[in-house]
Amino acid sequence: MPTRISEDDAAELSRALKKRARDLGFSVCRITTAEAIPAAAGRLRAALDAGHHGDMAWMEETEERRSSPKALWPEVRSVVMLGLNYGPESDPMQTLGERDRATISVYARGRDYHDLVKGRLKTLAAPLARLGEDVKVFVDTAPVMEKPLAAAAGIGWQGKHTILVSRDFGNWLFLGALYTTAPLQADAPERDHCGSCRRCLDICPTDAFPAPYRLDARRCIAYLTIEHQGVIAEEFRKPMGNRVYGCDDCLAVCPWNKFAQKTTEEKLTAKEGLEAPALSDLLRLDDAAFRTLFAGTPVKRTGRDRFLRNVLIAAGNSGDESLVPEVLACLADPAPLVRGMAVWALSQLAPDALAREAHRAGDESDDEVLAEWRLAAQSKFVVPSAINAKRT
Numbered sequence: 062m063p064t065r066i067s068e069d070d071a072a073e074l075s076r077a078l079k080k081r082a083r084d085l086g087f088s089v090c091r092i093t094t095a096e097a098i099p100a101a102a103g104r105l106r107a108a109l110d111a112g113h114h115g116d117m118a119w120m121e122e123t124e125e126r127r128s129s130p131k132a133l134w135p136e137v138r139s140v141v142m143l144g145l146n147y148g149p150e151s152d153p154m155q156t157l158g159e160r161d162r163a164t165i166s167v168y169a170r171g172r173d174y175h176d177l178v179k180g181r182l183k184t185l186a187a188p189l190a191r192l193g194e195d196v197k198v199f200v201d202t203a204p205v206m207e208k209p210l211a212a213a214a215g216i217g218w219q220g221k222h223t224i225l226v227s228r229d230f231g232n233w234l235f236l237g238a239l240y241t242t243a244p245l246q247a248d249a250p251e252r253d254h255c256g257s258c259r260r261c262l263d264i265c266p267t268d269a270f271p272a273p274y275r276l277d278a279r280r281c282i283a284y285l286t287i288e289h290q291g292v293i294a295e296e297f298r299k300p301m302g303n304r305v306y307g308c309d310d311c312l313a314v315c316p317w318n319k320f321a322q323k324t325t326e327e328k329l330t331a332k333e334g335l336e337a338p339a340l341s342d343l344l345r346l347d348d349a350a351f352r353t354l355f356a357g358t359p360v361k362r363t364g365r366d367r368f369l370r371n372v373l374i375a376a377g378n379s380g381d382e383s384l385v386p387e388v389l390a391c392l393a394d395p396a397p398l399v400r401g402m403a404v405w406a407l408s409q410l411a412p413d414a415l416a417r418e419a420h421r422a423g424d425e426s427d428d429e430v431l432a433e434w435r436l437a438a439q440s441k442f443v444v445p446s447a448i449n450a451k452r453t
């Protein structure tokens with residue numbers, strides 16, 4: 062049986078929870094109610110109707126449970142929202158100009174935050190459970206709308222790029238949520254401080270914002286490089302530049318970062334070699350080397366083949382002919398995704414070298430790789446006989 066919690070007790074318990082959250086290393090902890098985001102369901106539906114979620118089918122499958130805390134768990138009364146500062150050491154856009162190197166987004170350079178935040182949330186929840194209250198903790202992967210809940214709790218506001226911005230930490234907070242049956246004291250929401258600014262909208266390399274506060278994930282480099290399983294459409298390849306995992310541009314240009322602070326979490330700082338790894342090294346990664354290099358980081362989630370797909374696009378954009386031998390080797394890769402992007406990369410970097418390999422198209426059985434050979438043949442050079450031989 063849960064202990065009866067009076068209003069005074071609720072205030073005391075809320076204060077104690079916040080103190081415990083700070084002691085555990087969370088940067089911010091604020092509380093809202095389970096009914097706090099009435100607008101979210103309609104906005105989520107509108108995004109799904111527009112198809113903005115692309116092939117993230119899980120968003121649609123979990124729509125009902127995602128749309129409000131009570132739809133996920135009818136008994137929940139209070140929502141405790143947590144933020145963990147992952148403020149970068151240096152400007153995350155600095156490495157975009159280093160074309161022989163890769164840019165990995167800030168959140169993915171260190172230890173996977175899911176593990177870190179989830180562990181701390183469980184520790185934070187323990188005293189509530191001891192009082193007999195039920196508790197559930199979430200970070201990222203559950204059907205929970207973390208940004209609107211964090212805004213309702215007053216951690217910040219959803220900027221025009223849709224990410225939660227904080228007056229104290231800028232754009233660099235990971236979010237986590239604790240749902241509980243305990244009645245806690247709710248904090249006031251934060252208001253929107255974007256004003257007439259639109260820097261995040263204007264910087265986007267792939268024009269992913271159909272309107273302020275709306276993101277078409279299908280055009281976002283974070284989606285294309287992390288979530289999307291297949292071939293990346295040609296229109297996005299050049300704008301991707303050297304971004305091989307995620308993108309920080311819309312976050313990095315936000316003027317509210319002037320109040321941001323470097324993270325004090327050792328585990329969230331860049332793992333050695335991940336700040337700006339050389340493309341030549343990444344192109345040589347086999348499965349085992351990929352797992353070793355990215356062990357414990359979010360990057361491991363894409364798997365080696367999708368990561369290599371992204372790296373080959375960066376190589377194609379590099380203008381660095383010294384990468385040609387590594388890219389040529391990828392033409393014989395067992396993964397069609399890798400072979401296809403190797404064709405594209407060579408068509409950008411060294412069309413003559415690709416022309417000399419055109420016989421490979423004759424042996425190719427994968428339709429998507431063949432499509433890349435045809436695209437290359439159309440756009441530049443390549444002796445097209447082997448490719449034509451495959452035309453039906």
Ligand code: B12
Binds near residue numbers: 101236
């Ligand atoms: C799906 C997802 C993605 C998708 C889609 C992103 C998106 N904006 O929806 C992709 C793969 C593209 C993505 C990218 C990134 N993500 Co992400 N992602 C999520 C996830 C799992 C769900 C988000 C969601 O519910 N989207 C559905 C849409 C419909 O909801 P929404 O974004 O809140 O959209 C709102 C607006 O459209 C709004 N709206 C419409 N009109 C109006 C008008 C006004 C006035 C207002 C206020 C709002 C509004 O209504 C919607 C509901 O609130 C969350 C974790 C979680 N469970 O919440 C992490 C999360 C949002 N991601 C996160 C991060 C860090 C990123 C990246 C920065 C990673 C990177 N560096 O590459 C990028 C940023 C790209 C961007 N500009 O959003 C963090 C953000 C932390 C923060 N401070 O907000 C989260 C919260 C994960 C976490 N636990 O920390 N992500």
Ligand code: SF4
Binds near residue numbers: 222267282307308312
């Ligand atoms: S993360 Fe990059 S690609 Fe995605 S919306 Fe922001 S600027 Fe555009």
Ligand code: SF4
Binds near residue numbers: 221258315
């Ligand atoms: S860049 Fe400007 S519009 Fe975008 S979130 Fe920051 S303040 Fe808002």
